[in-house]
Amino acid sequence: MNCKWLGVAPSTGRALRIVVPYMAAAGLWIGLSDAIALWLAADAGVYARLQAWKGTGFVLATGLLLHVLMREQFVRIERSHAKARNLATRLRRMLESLDDLIFVFDDRLRFADAYYPDHSAQLMPPEHFMGRTADEMGMPAEIGRALERVRDECSTQPIDYALDMKGGRFWYSAKLSPMTDENGKFVGVIAVVRDITGLKSSEQRFRRLFEDLNNVAVQGYDADRRVVFWNTASEALYGYSREEALGRRFEELIIPPAFRDEAIRMHDDWVVKDKPIPSGELELLHRDGELIPVFCCHTMLRNERGEAEMYCVDVDLRELRETQAQLRRAATHDPLTGLPNRMLARDRFDQAMALAVREQTLLALLFVDLDHFKIINDTLGHGVGDRFLQEIGRRLPSCLRESDTISRQGGDEFLVVLPGLRDRGAVAAIAQKIIETVQEPCDIDGRALTCSCSIGIALQPDDGGDFDSLLLRADTAMYQAKASGRNTFRFFTAQMNADAHERLVMLSHLRQAVQRGELELHYQPQVELATGRVVGAEALLRWQCAELGSVPPARFIPLAEESGLIIPIGEWVLREACRQARAWYDQGLELAVMAVNVSALQFHRGDPVEMVGRILRETGLPAECLELELTESLLVQDGSGTTLNTLRRLKALGLRIAIDDFGTGYSSLAYLRRFPIDKLKIDRAFVRDLASDPEDAAIVNLIVDLGRILKLKTVAEGVEDHGQLAFLCERGCNDGQGYLFARPMPAAAFAAWLGSGPLLPGQPGQDCPPHAA
Numbered sequence: 214m215n216c217k218w219l220g221v222a223p224s225t226g227r228a229l230r231i232v233v234p235y236m237a238a239a240g241l242w243i244g245l246s247d248a249i250a251l252w253l254a255a256d257a258g259v260y261a262r263l264q265a266w267k268g269t270g271f272v273l274a275t276g277l278l279l280h281v282l283m284r285e286q287f288v289r290i291e292r293s294h295a296k297a298r299n300l301a302t303r304l305r306r307m308l309e310s311l312d313d314l315i316f317v318f319d320d321r322l323r324f325a326d327a328y329y330p331d332h333s334a335q336l337m338p339p340e341h342f343m344g345r346t347a348d349e350m351g352m353p354a355e356i357g358r359a360l361e362r363v364r365d366e367c368s369t370q371p372i373d374y375a376l377d378m379k380g381g382r383f384w385y386s387a388k389l390s391p392m393t394d395e396n397g398k399f400v401g402v403i404a405v406v407r408d409i410t411g412l413k414s415s416e417q418r419f420r421r422l423f424e425d426l427n428n429v430a431v432q433g434y435d436a437d438r439r440v441v442f443w444n445t446a447s448e449a450l451y452g453y454s455r456e457e458a459l460g461r462r463f464e465e466l467i468i469p470p471a472f473r474d475e476a477i478r479m480h481d482d483w484v485v486k487d488k489p490i491p492s493g494e495l496e497l498l499h500r501d502g503e504l505i506p507v508f509c510c511h512t513m514l515r516n517e518r519g520e521a522e523m524y525c526v527d528v529d530l531r532e533l534r535e536t537q538a539q540l541r542r543a544a545t546h547d548p549l550t551g552l553p554n555r556m557l558a559r560d561r562f563d564q565a566m567a568l569a570v571r572e573q574t575l576l577a578l579l580f581v582d583l584d585h586f587k588i589i590n591d592t593l594g595h596g597v598g599d600r601f602l603q604e605i606g607r608r609l610p611s612c613l614r615e616s617d618t619i620s621r622q623g624g625d626e627f628l629v630v631l632p633g634l635r636d637r638g639a640v641a642a643i644a645q646k647i648i649e650t651v652q653e654p655c656d657i658d659g660r661a662l663t664c665s666c667s668i669g670i671a672l673q674p675d676d677g678g679d680f681d682s683l684l685l686r687a688d689t690a691m692y693q694a695k696a697s698g699r700n701t702f703r704f705f706t707a708q709m710n711a712d713a714h715e716r717l718v719m720l721s722h723l724r725q726a727v728q729r730g731e732l733e734l735h736y737q738p739q740v741e742l743a744t745g746r747v748v749g750a751e752a753l754l755r756w757q758c759a760e761l762g763s764v765p766p767a768r769f770i771p772l773a774e775e776s777g778l779i780i781p782i783g784e785w786v787l788r789e790a791c792r793q794a795r796a797w798y799d800q801g802l803e804l805a806v807m808a809v810n811v812s813a814l815q816f817h818r819g820d821p822v823e824m825v826g827r828i829l830r831e832t833g834l835p836a837e838c839l840e841l842e843l844t845e846s847l848l849v850q851d852g853s854g855t856t857l858n859t860l861r862r863l864k865a866l867g868l869r870i871a872i873d874d875f876g877t878g879y880s881s882l883a884y885l886r887r888f889p890i891d892k893l894k895i896d897r898a899f900v901r902d903l904a905s906d907p908e909d910a911a912i913v914n915l916i917v918d919l920g921r922i923l924k925l926k927t928v929a930e931g932v933e934d935h936g937q938l939a940f941l942c943e944r945g946c947n948d949g950q951g952y953l954f955a956r957p958m959p960a961a962a963f964a965a966w967l968g969s970g971p972l973l974p975g976q977p978g979q980d981c982p983p984h985a986a
């Protein structure tokens with residue numbers, strides 16, 4: 214039955230659809246049943262009974278109908294209640310499963326309902342605040358104010374707030390929205406609240422991190438370029454404290470004047486046109502005006518009001534730049550002296566070369582090598598050697614012009630590039646200045662060390678047109694300077710090339726000389742001047758090379774020393790001299806001592822004491838018959854005491870020590886007193902001009918006197934004539950050695966000479982009065 218036309222509510226219509234048919238059926242029943250009862254009833258008694266049954270039947274039928282209808286209605290109501298309950302439960306579960314908290318306030322802004330997850334343990338159960346306002350619950354006043362704004366303005370309000378509860382301070386972000394009924398009347402507020410404690414703490418942690426970052430300067434600028442963030446590293450990097458920087462524009466602080474307009478334009482472009490500023494290296498201004506290299510990254514963020522804020526992250530590049538400079542320096546400079554290394558010297562040479570060719574000037578390459586630097590290193594240790602080299606490296610530039618280059622090649626070698634010179638004379642003057650500068654004493658730990666140098670010079674264009682060939686030639690010339698007695702310089706000549714080649718050839722032959730039996734010892738007698746008695750012999754090495762013929766010791770000994778060959782050769786000499794002395798001893802030839810030359814290298818490499826002891830044992834020569842001749846330079850620089858120790862151990866074997874070529878080196882009373890020396894050999898250079906050179910005569914006098922005072926024997930070398938002999942006898946020199954007595958002779962000749970009795974010219978023993986001490 215459609216009841217729309219009646220204008221009644223649907224529920225009334227639905228009730229009418231049941232009641233109207235019922236009324237019709239019931240009216241029809243009442244009318245018809247009475248007529249039927251009258252028709253059927255034969256008497257009043259029957260009629261009365263029929264009426265009673267009819268009434269009972271009616272009550273039963275309508276009761277049954279009512280029951281059916283009510284039951285159906287109750288079932289429906291129950292179902293709809295169950296559905297509603299089910300829905301409410303699902304809705305609650307749904308709301309409670311959200312991470313957000315939901316609170317419902319009634320129209321008087323009192324808590325009316327609450328949904329929040331089980332794990333919000335910090336919140337009190339809803340029944341505690343139901344019916345109470347936020348203010349009554351002791352919540353922050355801004356919540357109450359926000360709720361009132363929602364009610365009054367009927368608008369949604371966001372709010373962030375903090376609550377101190379059990380477990381600490383919790384942060385929430387809420388969205389408060391109005392609720393209205395179907396007529397738009399305000400009925401309450403629904404609040405969707407999010408726990409942002411984790412977010413806030415990570416935000417705070419990150420903020421703290423950025424504030425405290427040590428090496429990364431972070432600054433934030435608002436859209437007006439004013440500082441809103443300035444961390445500790447920014448304070449350190451740019452010199453402004455946070456308080457000083459906040460609120461000031463970046464161009465007032467760190468942007469250099471020349472870059473200000475561009476920086477402002479780039480910033481505005483980003484804010485307005487969303488055109489980012491690329492990352493890159495910049496130089497920004499420190500408060501004190503220093504330009505600081507930084508690597509700068511930029512990012513644009515929005516604050517809580519949605520306004521643009523540019524953040525800059527600056528990394529200080531000063532240390533990196535410094536390291537790069539150091540690396541560049543390390544690649545081009547010698548770490549010990551700080552001088553340019555060979556690579557840089559080559560580079561400078563190439564530049565100078567181009568200029569020299571263009572301007573047709575002379576370009577010189579000087580190869581400077583310290584003389585006997587090895588001795589300093591070996592005797593005083595590498596620490597002292599290094600400091601000596603540093604001192605030389607510090608001095609050398611003082612001899613040169615700005616445009617010149619001095620570099621350390623390594624070891625004790627230096628290279629000098631001299632551009633723009635007029636002639637050889639100018640080069641020679643500089644070389645001489647270098648020699649003089651190097652040989653000035655150098656004070657290391659209170660010890661005055663001296664060292665000379667030898668310099669080889671090659672010139673462009675005469676000697677070559679590139680670095681390598683000039684270097685080779687300067688090296689060759691340097692070698693010649695060494696061969697000429699050291700402490701001098703030499704210009705490269707074509708002859709030197711031939712000499713260098715010859716040296717190479719000689720060296721290759723010398724390597725095989727011992728095995729090929731090409732070495733031989735000659736012996737030169739040493740004579741006691743007072744008696745004419747032969748008191749000893751000096752063993753002198755001779756080399757009869759199959760290819761080169763007889764090579765004088767002055768040529769091959771330096772080569773053997775440079776190449777290290779002197780070690781095996783020296784051992785051979787010592788063994789052979791001892792063997793020969795023992796043989797003569799066994800033959801009854803009177804020979805008090807066999808003198809053997811020992812080079813400095815033999816002394817510093819290996820164990821000379823062991824070697825000498827072993828050879829004495831092998832040959833059976835009594836130790837007192839052996840005399841080792843050492844050069845002065847070996848003793849002079851014995852800072853570590855190694856030489857002294859070795860000499861003492863050698864002396865302990867029972868042998869004697871003589872100082873060869875005395876007076877030519879760094880004669881010093883100090884070492885004469887310190888070392889266990891037996892003899893001084895006066896260099897033949899002083900003996901040669903005794904008659905003509907009063908200075909030489911004075912030196913010889915001095916050495917003889919020194920020997921007497923220190924109780925050392927003196928031996929004069931190179932005695933060639935009677936005048937020299939007379940002088941030496943008169944001065945009281947003990948022994949002599951020289952052509953006047955005999956030249957060095959092979960062993961057989963020496964034995965024959967010795968056996969033939971005193972052959973001394975003029976019988977010096979008779980001419981010379983015995984020395985009166």
Ligand SMILES: Nc1nc2c(ncn2[C@@H]2O[C@@H]3COP(=O)(O)O[C@H]4[C@@H](O)[C@H](n5cnc6c(=O)[nH]c(N)nc65)O[C@@H]4COP(=O)(O)O[C@H]3[C@H]2O)c(=O)[nH]1
Binds near residue numbers: 770
């Ligand atoms: N003008 C002149 N010279 C005289 C006279 N008397 C001797 N001589 C020479 O003077 C040198 C003396 O040897 P030296 O000073 O030790 O000087 C030696 C020594 O330093 C070195 N030498 C020689 N043999 C050896 C050796 O076996 N080992 C080492 N390490 N060096 C040696 O070679 C240098 C030269 O040796 P030599 O040519 O044999 O030259 C010898 C000898 O022949 C003289 O009256 N007048």
